[in-house]
Amino acid sequence: MAAAPPAIFSPSRRRLAQNRAERAQQGPDPARYLAEDAADDLLDRLAFLRHSPERTLVAGDPTGAVARALPAASHAILDPEQPWPVEGFDLIALPFALDTANDLPGALIHARRALAPGGLAFVTMLGAGSLPVLREVMLAADGDRPAPRLHPQVDVRAGGQLLQRAGFADPVVDSRSLKVRYGSLRRLVSDLRAQGLGNQLTDPGPPLSRAALARAEAAFAALADSEGRVTETFEILTLSGWRR
Numbered sequence: 410m411a412a413a414p415p416a417i418f419s420p421s422r423r424r425l426a427q428n429r430a431e432r433a434q435q436g437p438d439p440a441r442y443l444a445e446d447a448a449d450d451l452l453d454r455l456a457f458l459r460h461s462p463e464r465t466l467v468a469g470d471p472t473g474a475v476a477r478a479l480p481a482a483s484h485a486i487l488d489p490e491q492p493w494p495v496e497g498f499d500l501i502a503l504p505f506a507l508d509t510a511n512d513l514p515g516a517l518i519h520a521r522r523a524l525a526p527g528g529l530a531f532v533t534m535l536g537a538g539s540l541p542v543l544r545e546v547m548l549a550a551d552g553d554r555p556a557p558r559l560h561p562q563v564d565v566r567a568g569g570q571l572l573q574r575a576g577f578a579d580p581v582v583d584s585r586s587l588k589v590r591y592g593s594l595r596r597l598v599s600d601l602r603a604q605g606l607g608n609q610l611t612d613p614g615p616p617l618s619r620a621a622l623a624r625a626e627a628a629f630a631a632l633a634d635s636e637g638r639v640t641e642t643f644e645i646l647t648l649s650g651w652r653r
Contacts, residue, residue, distance in 0.1 A: 418509040430471035430605035440600035441472035447533040448478035462499035469506025489516035517575035524652035536646030537564035550625035556614025577650025594629040
């Protein structure tokens with residue numbers, strides 16, 4: 410019997426993050442630029458592939474932006490660790506739904522099995538190298554005792570290996586950069602939470618003290634340009650594969 414994967418992420422913290430993001434999306438001008446970017450990218454790829462799905466599932470994305478971009482798509486928040494109770498989809502889109510899966514190969518297998526023959530899975534994740542500014546300021550905040558603050562991230566090579574391991578045909582993996590400017594560290598963190606991307610680690614580290622937060626904000630301000638803004642980078646990793 411295979412050993413269970415390590416519990417890097419907390420399912421309960423994942424649910425709390427999703428609920429918080431859904432509430433934030435009901436407020437004025439909520440951040441949803443990552444999902445909107447994923448939706449635009451998906452539409453471009455579907456047009457290039459001439460793939461016109463009749464039955465589509467969007468899992469994850471508390472903003473709802475990807476589901477709104479796809480005609481008649483079903484939208485669900487699924488547990489990536491459990492087999493999915495539905496199958497026969499022509500397209501499954503997983504925008505930032507698998508970033509916190511403890512068993513990522515298993516989650517991809519669940520996705521493949523939920524496809525109909527000839528169906529396509531499309532996965533969007535924050536890839537390796539994302540959030541370098543946040544990583545730097547958190548290190549400044551924690552000083553000599555850095556705490557786990559940011560999630561481990563997948564790179565292009567590992568993404569390809571994961572798709573092959575899950576049994577997808579014609580796997581494709583690539584990465585692109587999305588840069589966003591922020592006027593404050595608080596706005597950066599708020600935007601991440603509004604998009605369901607807050608800290609969901611089983612061991613999230615201790616809360617920042619007032620002094621640690623002040624160090625983080627000072628480190629952030631030191632990176633500001635002449636307009637008082639800091640550019641953060643999101644490396645958007647996309648994985649796709651077919652069920653034959």
